Amino acid sequence: MSQPTVLNLGHQPIADHSFSADHSLLAVACEDNVQLYNNDGKSFTPGIVLGDHDKSVTSIDISPSGRIVTCSQDRNALVWEPQADSSYKPTLVLLRINRAATFVRWSPDETKFAVGSGARAIAVCYFEEENDWWVSKHIKKPIRSTILSVTWHPNSVLIAAGSTDGHARVFSGYIKGVDQKPQPTIWGERLPFQTLCGDFVNHTGAWIHDVAFSPSGDSIAYCAHDSSITVVYPGGADRPPQAIYSVNTSFLPFKSLVWLSNNEIITAGHDCHPYIFSGNENGWEYTASIDDPADNTKEQSHENSALALFKQMDLKGSDQGLSTDYILKTIHQNTINTIRAFTHSGDKVTSVSTSGVDGKVVIFPL
Amino acid sequence: MSEINWRRINIDQYDPDSFMSAEELLPPVPPVVAADYANLAQLVRGLLSKGDISQALITALENPPYGGDEIVKASHLKTVLEVLTATKSSDITSLVxxxxxxxxxxxxxxxxxxxxxxxxxxxxxxxILLTWFQKTIDTTGSGPIVRHISDRRTV
Structure with missing residues (x-):
């Protein structure tokens, strides 16, 4: 197995990151700005900064064709169109929400994106040709708490969302005039906008941090703050689910998850390294961990920052190098916020990228 | 100029949907009949007097009264504590x-x-409780602590 690629991108927490489809561009949401990095195949060099938000940028996503959407605690979302001179032209999206925007993702067909927010609503945004701007329609009912994550079904119509009241819900995000009539799926046949196709409550009622459709789209998985992941196999429209599997672990809570294939999920969070779960319609279990501190004998390289050196002198009266007590034996030195698929081979994910509070982006081969 | 600093008004108080009460956030739990837990307490005491601590512990922990009121919860806590205090500290790890x-x-x-x-x-x-806690966590890892903190259903 080849080694993980580690990018040290500074000292600030990274809220979210996204690679372009050809991996030539990396966008990182850090404080109020989005920093772009250009990848020439060997190294990542800092590119331009997208700085039009005036509060923390909470989420970022690059579409297959290279358009970037960002959302922020300033209650706005911006779509950044790449220009011929490799600059970006921002367009404000009319979100009409009165609380922070928390999460944004493009639909697979790129015609829409969904923005989760603290305003108890999901804004489904689409481009209106005649006015030349992005407008939004709200999914409101029956949401009564902050949406922490949204994800799209492969058919670009269904949306799954996880929220702080412990519910993971599946909605229709069908927009008349934008979408073709979708094929019937196991989630339902007629899908007008805002149809609730599934509502699953976590048995402890803990926050749902992330939710994801399986590659086939026929099941969803979510991770909650009770250190569990749950996989739901629906039973068809208006019928109870065929099976719900909750895997409780002895680890710290997970913040983000990605399906590697229809039978494997990778997840990461407060334990600072990824875990793999596998299973099928008959059950799920924890199988492996990546970058496990128990297997890492060598110390991770760390920065000799002036602050750490000063602390050492201040606390212990020693300038003889740094104490390594506080260094974790994992690559990430703090909570992993986001995990994303990086490369595919067929319908299997072969590497994932992670970003976290320690300001690192790491690409893990699997 | 009005006297009210309108920028400081909490607009959420005018929106009935703006917050959810603890009851609304509670995931579905089975209702609790107080008599069942009185019987359960009898059963656990019977097992304890026979010296079957393992079965007493499992019986006491099997169905926590998530849906019960404070009185039921307090009486069940008493039952569980009876089991915990009746255990020798050398047996704790194998019991857990x-x-x-x-x-x-x-x-x-x-x-x-x-x-x-x-x-x-x-x-x-x-x-005794601290000994239990230490030996339990040595066996289980930090998952149960996280679930204790994040679970909206309380015992």
Whole structure:
């Protein structure tokens, strides 16, 4: 197995990151700005900064064709169109929400994106040709708490969302005039906008941090703050689910998850390294961990920052190098916020990228 | 100029949907009949007097009264504490290992609740509970603590 690629991108927490489809561009949401990095195949060099938000940028996503959407605690979302001179032209999206925007993702067909927010609503945004701007329609009912994550079904119509009241819900995000009539799926046949196709409550009622459709789209998985992941196999429209599997672990809570294939999920969070779960319609279990501190004998390289050196002198009266007590034996030195698929081979994910509070982006081969 | 600083008005108070009460956030739990837990307490005491601590512990932790009121919860805490204090500290690890993951989590919830109650702090019980806590966590890892903190259903 080849080694993980580690990018040290500074000292600030990274809220979210996204690679372009050809991996030539990396966008990182850090404080109020989005920093772009250009990848020439060997190294990542800092590119331009997208700085039009005036509060923390909470989420970022690059579409297959290279358009970037960002959302922020300033209650706005911006779509950044790449220009011929490799600059970006921002367009404000009319979100009409009165609380922070928390999460944004493009639909697979790129015609829409969904923005989760603290305003108890999901804004489904689409481009209106005649006015030349992005407008939004709200999914409101029956949401009564902050949406922490949204994800799209492969058919670009269904949306799954996880929220702080412990519910993971599946909605229709069908927009008349934008979408073709979708094929019937196991989630339902007629899908007008805002149809609730599934509502699953976590048995402890803990926050749902992330939710994801399986590659086939026929099941969803979510991770909650009770250190569990749950996989739901629906039973068809208006019928109870065929099976719900909750895997409780002895680890710290997970913040983000990605399906590697229809039978494997990778997840990461407060334990600072990824875990793999596998299973099928008959059950799920924890199988492996990546970058496990128990297997890492060598110390991770760390920065000799002036602050750490000063602390050492201040606390212990020693300038003889740094104490390594506080260094974790994992690559990430703090909570992993986001995990994303990086490369595919067929319908299997072969590497994932992670970003976290320690300001690192790491690409893990699997 | 008006007297009211309108920028400081809490607009959420005019929106009935702006917050959810603890009851609304509680995930679905089965309703609790007080008499069932009185019977359960009898059963556990019977097992204890026979010296079958393992079965008594499992019986006490099997169905925590999530849907019960404070009186039922307090009386069940008393039942669980009776089992915990009747155990020799050298037996704790093997007892914890024999529990299911769900029961281990319930045990941690009762250890936290016990340590915060008057009953759990008196008669030298606090030391016993701390021993239980340490040996349980050595076996289970930090998962049950996370679930105790994040679970909206309380014992």
């Amino acid at each position: 290992e024999s529990l299911s993951q769900e029961q281990q989590t319930t045990l941690i919830k009762y250890l936290y609740k016990g340590m915060s109650s008057i009953l759990g702090q008196s008669n030298g019980n606090a030391g």
